[in-house]
Amino acid sequence: MPNSIAFNTADGLNDIYRRPGGLLKHKGYEAMVHRAPNSFTMRGGKDHLRRRRILGEGLSDKSLRVYEPRILEHINKFCDIIAGTVDQDGWSSPKDMASYCNYLSFDVMSDIVFGAKYNLLEIDRFRYVCKVIEKSNERMNVLVHAGRWATLKLLDRFLFRRAIFARNRFIRFVTRLVGDRISKSKSVHQLESMDVFSHLQEAKDPSTGHSLSANEITAESTTLIVAGSDSTSTSITSVLFYLSHYPEVCDRVTAEIRNNFTHANEICIGATLFSCRYFSACINEAFRMSPAAGSCLFRELPNHGAVIDGETLPGGSNVGVGIYSIHHNPTYFPDPFTYRPERWIVGLDDATQGSLEKGLSVLNPFSVGSRSCVGKSLAMMELQLTLASVLHRYDIKLAEGDLGRIGEGHADWEYGRHREHEYQLYEYITSSKMGPYLQFRARKDQP
Numbered sequence: 001m002p003n004s005i006a007f008n009t010a011d012g013l014n015d016i017y018r019r020p021g022g023l024l025k026h027k028g029y030e031a032m033v034h035r036a037p038n039s040f041t042m043r044g045g046k047d048h049l050r051r052r053r054i055l056g057e058g059l060s061d062k063s064l065r066v067y068e069p070r071i072l073e074h075i076n077k078f079c080d081i082i083a084g085t086v087d088q089d090g091w092s093s094p095k096d097m098a099s100y101c102n103y104l105s106f107d108v109m110s111d112i113v114f115g116a117k118y119n120l121l122e123i124d125r126f127r128y129v130c131k132v133i134e135k136s137n138e139r140m141n142v143l144v145h146a147g148r149w150a151t152l153k154l155l156d157r158f159l160f161r162r163a164i165f166a167r168n169r170f171i172r173f174v175t176r177l178v179g180d181r182i183s184k185s186k187s188v189h190q191l192e193s194m195d196v197f198s199h200l201q202e203a204k205d206p207s208t209g210h211s212l213s214a215n216e217i218t219a220e221s222t223t224l225i226v227a228g229s230d231s232t233s234t235s236i237t238s239v240l241f242y243l244s245h246y247p248e249v250c251d252r253v254t255a256e257i258r259n260n261f262t263h264a265n266e267i268c269i270g271a272t273l274f275s276c277r278y279f280s281a282c283i284n285e286a287f288r289m290s291p292a293a294g295s296c297l298f299r300e301l302p303n304h305g306a307v308i309d310g311e312t313l314p315g316g317s318n319v320g321v322g323i324y325s326i327h328h329n330p331t332y333f334p335d336p337f338t339y340r341p342e343r344w345i346v347g348l349d350d351a352t353q354g355s356l357e358k359g360l361s362v363l364n365p366f367s368v369g370s371r372s373c374v375g376k377s378l379a380m381m382e383l384q385l386t387l388a389s390v391l392h393r394y395d396i397k398l399a400e401g402d403l404g405r406i407g408e409g410h411a412d413w414e415y416g417r418h419r420e421h422e423y424q425l426y427e428y429i430t431s432s433k434m435g436p437y438l439q440f441r442a443r444k445d446q447p
């Protein structure tokens, strides 16, 4: 795109995303609008701020405390299922974490957003939804980044026939989901049923007193499912990929979790989990290495132009920072393609306060500023609870043979995909992925 410039510096990140007043998202985001814009696709302005405030309530710390027990139920089911039947040494059969984490995240998101129990973890019937979201995003990604395709309707239909079919299937699924939720809201008014949808239904515009329309509520809740499930699943699989490829790191973080929680049912969001510094470092390092949304999130400069990272640029240009790129910039992260959680803890390895601050200044898997991820706390809750529960209950190992190689790069693949110890993600707004295939064994010293 000749009018778009990507920066790869901390100053660029600040000038673009933390700018007072914010920059508009670039026009390509409009390609994602269906029926009504939502907080993700709105380019900016007061409407976006209002919408974001409403969502913020549904995803506030207070709401998350209500959701936590429900999230833990899904996670416990996930833990039971991944262990499944075991061989004579107690190891489960290899499980594809990409699929199981997709099911888990979808179950959590549909429960938290709609109060719906689809139980993809146990039942096949609705698993197709994860696949159609991914397929549909292949096309969306092209439309967002190269909007002109959208105007070439015949070509669009020809090239993306299957993606369009997938999108229509997803829309039919969501229409039914919303319909079910609306009928439920007429009969149920208990706290247990609280979900993000109920916040959207109850919200009123403070200036006009108007509620959101049915189309707006649908658009908003749909985007939460799409934005929230795939990205969280990728982030969980990514940590599991690195732990299974760096056994000494895995041993260390497992010991930390087991030393801090005697029983798995003690695991919850709170001071003890936050005190597990190595655990947090493992998550940060996976976010850095394989961010779920790794591309350049373009913003449009105002008509009068702007100075970005010392460069004067004309109005209308698109500017952004590639999240994957800056996470691998050696200025901020020496030896950027090695998974090294120690870099996030001062005093361990060669990490100093200065190097830590440098790294933190550009670590942005959730983006930064006024358009950063509104679901970050929910995502972190699911991610931390899932990983801590798995590590507490199970020893893990990579499947043997070719199965264990799935998700890795290969020396004879093209440059950039050649690193065996790098989890391979494929950018489609969020990411698609395969593997890792892991085996689980109940820990021997089970308390």
Ligand code: HEM
Pocket (backbone or CB within 6 Å): 039, 040, 041, 052, 059, 223, 224, 225, 227, 228, 229, 231, 232, 233, 235, 291, 292, 293, 297, 365, 366, 367, 370, 371, 372, 373, 374, 375, 376, 378, 379, 380
């Ligand atoms: C680890 C998991 C997640 C990651 C890595 C992630 C990442 C991101 C990123 C990078 C953005 C900025 C996108 C852009 O500017 O185009 C974003 C925005 C957003 N995310 Fe997330 N996200 C995650 C989980 C979630 C969850 C669980 C939800 C819903 C509950 C969610 C809802 C949203 C929404 C609505 C926006 C748009 C916010 C706005 O523009 O004001 N995300 N996310």
